[in-house]
Amino acid sequence: xxxxxxxxxxxxxxxxxxxxxxxxxxxxxxxxxxxxxxxxxxxxxxxxxxxxxxxxxxxxxxxxxxxxxxxxxxxxxxxxxxxxxxxxxxxxxxxxxxxxxxxxxxx
Amino acid sequence: xxxxxxxxxxxxxxxxxxxxxxxxxxxxxxxxxxxxxxxxxxxxxxxxxxxxxxxxxxxxxxxxxxxxxxxxxxxxxxxxxxxxxxxxxxxxxxxxxxxxxxxxxxxxxxxxxxxxxxxxx
Numbered sequence: 282x283x284x285x286x287x288x289x290x291x292x293x294x295x296x297x298x299x300x301x302x303x304x305x306x307x308x309x310x311x312x313x314x315x316x317x318x319x320x321x322x323x324x325x326x327x328x329x330x331x332x333x334x335x336x337x338x339x340x341x342x343x344x345x346x347x348x349x350x351x352x353x354x355x356x357x358x359x360x361x362x363x364x365x366x367x368x369x370x371x372x373x374x375x376x377x378x379x380x381x382x383x384x385x386x387x388x
Numbered sequence: 389x390x391x392x393x394x395x396x397x398x399x400x401x402x403x404x405x406x407x408x409x410x411x412x413x414x415x416x417x418x419x420x421x422x423x424x425x426x427x428x429x430x431x432x433x434x435x436x437x438x439x440x441x442x443x444x445x446x447x448x449x450x451x452x453x454x455x456x457x458x459x460x461x462x463x464x465x466x467x468x469x470x471x472x473x474x475x476x477x478x479x480x481x482x483x484x485x486x487x488x489x490x491x492x493x494x495x496x497x498x499x500x501x502x503x504x505x506x507x508x509x
Contacts (some may be wrong), residue, residue, distance in 0.1 A: 282450070285398075297439065315495045317433075317496075319433075320423065322452060323482075324435065324498075324499035324500065324501055324502065325499055326495075327481065327495055327496060327497050330488070330495040330497075331495070336497070356475060366432075368432065369406070369434055370433075370435075370496075372493040372494055372495065373448035373493070374493070375446075375492065375493060376435055376447060376448070376449050376496065377423070377435040377438065377493060378435065379433040380432075381432050382432045382433070
């Protein structure tokens with residue numbers, strides 16, 4: 282199975298800060314990588330698909346990059362409504378696997 | 389509007405069975421693959437199982453293989469998860485999820501609100 286790691290596991294930043302989360306796959310997954318946002322008590326929401334494509338309706342301050350084994354998720358200017366846990370997910374092979382998540386809050 | 393409504397969760401004793409259902413609406417159900425994803429209390433997301441649009445391709449997490457069975461009824465726009473030999477570690481909120489395409493591997497573009505399964509004596 283493909284293992285996904287994320288760092289950091291949590292972070293605290295100020296409104297307007299640039300926030301970066303990294304995700305690493307245990308083997309080459311090409312660009313078969315998604316990023317999801319989960320707010321407390323809510324279902325996850327797809328933000329980025331295929332490593333770098335912004336899902337329809339998602340604000341442009343969210344972006345993703347990378348391919349192979351190393352991926353990056355960025356919030357260009359952190360907003361209060363971005364408080365959430367962010368998960369990467371690979372779908373190159375079954376079983377689909379998620380990263381452990383990165384919890385983002387406001388300093 | 390895409391809607392995914394899960395049902396069938398509840399409190400069950402270890403070793404017993406439970407069947408989850410997901411009623412889908414707002415899209416052409418038989419055009420898309422579907423997944424079950426679970427989340428234990430206070431924990432991260434864990435993929436459980438997936439099924440392609442025509443049930444031709446199915447996959448399971450190692451943690452549930454041999455105990456859980458995914459199925460779908462395209463005529464009823466419904467997804468199911470038969471869970472047997474339940475264990476305490478199966479306690480979680482179970483989400484029904486729609487994929488963005490027909491293949492079993494892909495991006496999840498819609499999620500239900502989840503149904504809670506608690507396995508305890």
